[in-house]
Amino acid sequence: MSTMKYPAFTMPESNARPMSERCDSNLTRLLAADEFVVTGELGPPKGHDAEEVRKKARMLLGSVDAANVTDNQAAVVRMSSIAAGLIMMNEGVEPIIQMTCRDRNRLAMQADLLGAYALGIRNLLCLSGDHQSHGNHPGAKNVHDLDSMQFLRMVSDMREEGKFQCGEEISGGGLQLLVGGAANPFADPAEWRPYRLAKKGIAGADFVQTQLVYDMECFREYMKRVVDMGVAEQVKIIVGVGPLKSAGMAKFMRDRIPGMTVPDATIERMAGAVAGIDTEKKAERSAAWKAEGIKICIEQIQEMREIEGIAGVHIMAIEWEEAVKPIAEAAGLLPRPIMEV
Amino acid sequence: MIVAEQKPLNEIKSMLKGCKKVLAVGCGTCVTVCFAGGRQEVGVLSASLRMSTDLDGDVVNVDEAIVQRQCEAEYNAPLEAGLDEYDAILSLGCGVGVQSLAQQFPEKRVLPALNTKFMGYPAEHGVWEERCQGCGNCVLHLTGGICPVSRCAKSLFNGPCGGSQAGICEVDATTECAWHLICENQLKLGLFDEMMEVQPAKDWSSARDGGHRRIIREDVRIPDEEKA
């Protein structure tokens, strides 16, 4: 950890239009109205079965305001996020399309955004993308024509100025997209993280979604710095939460996932959930773990609502989409408000 | 300097299929310094090839030569005299060296014995690290003297990504996060404010993306009328 002191920083004044004017998505309207939003996540299949997407979408329907559709997550090839997003939209769930800098250059990004917009997609999350060396095509050439900050700036300009990155006008005017980025409060250098979030705001992010948060103490400190910088007034911060499935998963996340911290107390609590259950009774143990995971998640959401500067939660239940509804329900987040235009 | 490493012996052997006699040509510049294509390496590779093909029962005679700078025609010129007796030239130069020989001796087949890896820095004896990709538009003044194009796995321009952990890149546990180093340096130099400037999309046309690159310097170029 750095011993050097980071200089004080305050967000420059923004001349952005009011949130409600930037985009006409449901998510935008809720954020503009300062509702505590709930977003979910849908991982498209490693195949072409639309029904798989519909099934997951139906599990999320009514429990979230919008759901992210991942873009070749973990650098593993999956159904295109735009295509899966459209299928999801037809099921009644508003998509937040994820797009990475890893797989597309600025031409492909802009072309796909025009297409997505034409199909009715309105929310976008701009990401660098996991490195392909971790995925199933490690021999692929990565692109990184833009980085996530430049990507945000490009899309923000496409909306506000109605221009492509090259400066030419977009026929038919700007894309009224709600633009978001990702934030990892726990990556290193730790002191840099609030600044990076601020920089995303300067680059044009309307909102950010964070990496999964388990360490509430660290997260509170991070949020305090973010709020002190004046970032939360300009960027809607949606916090990533997710139910743990087992004590093993919690340990794995703590030890093996870069940029993730899981406090020992949480791991102990998960381990304690199966106390007294015979190790042979696998189903019973799994059920106990899952129940405890959901309980921890609910408590976390309740704590999050008390933290200044938080605009909502992003519930990530990886391959466990059915957990979203009970969590949202128990956390008192249902029914979700619908804000018609 | 340009850093290269030798191809596996068996790959080189398969390139030599059908050759009876080849000339291995090393280079006395970059690849000598990185122990890939200097006099010693030419000797070891040539002996290995002679012995190995002999054991296979189909011996390839490998003669050895070295030139001071394989990427310049003047240095290669003396090789021409004896080339007739060889079926191929096996170059232990970098990619530029191989192509120089191929261009200079178009009637000869020129085979690469090395894989040219990068422009790098000898971090310690026997360890080389990439430092420059020749993107054609240097940004080191903005990044504390540390190149994010070549040293960040994602060539980011606006700070470390979420995969930076304890100063290490998520892609490889032995690689330092370039942006972590840049952060520290900019702080040390009192230039952290620059980190908060959103660096605009890079114009990659100065890099390989813009097509084959060439520099023409009229001030040092010899005018046509003087060439004759």
Next chain:
Amino acid sequence: MTSFEPEIVAFCCRHCAYSAADLAGGGRISYSPSVKIVELPCTGRANALEILHAMEKGADGVVVAGCLPGTCHYIKGNTQAKHRVTHLRELLKTIGLEEHRTRMVNISAAMGAQFVVEITNFVETIKELGPSPLSGETSNTRTEGQS
């Protein structure tokens, strides 16, 4: 096979193994007469190229004999030699030769008898391996390297 007397090249450091060989000679302790000793200022001077050249010219085995660990006259010439021999054994395998045809041994100047033991031991190993496929009649005729 029983009459096979291997051609061995021994690269010996002047400060230890070479003197040890001298001592063995002075003490009339005999060892294989086909061992050809090459004196080096230090085994740090022995490199892959010389060992390979000896092999190429038909040596059945090459031994590098340097000082005991920690006693190199030039601090770490012997450990570097050991490192090189280890890597060279890998190269020998790739070439198609047995890795045991080369070996590093450590000896002090006072260890005349031990020198003979080590050399005899190596000769035995090579005898078990048999003649190098590159030695004598088995090898195709080759031209000399140019440089």
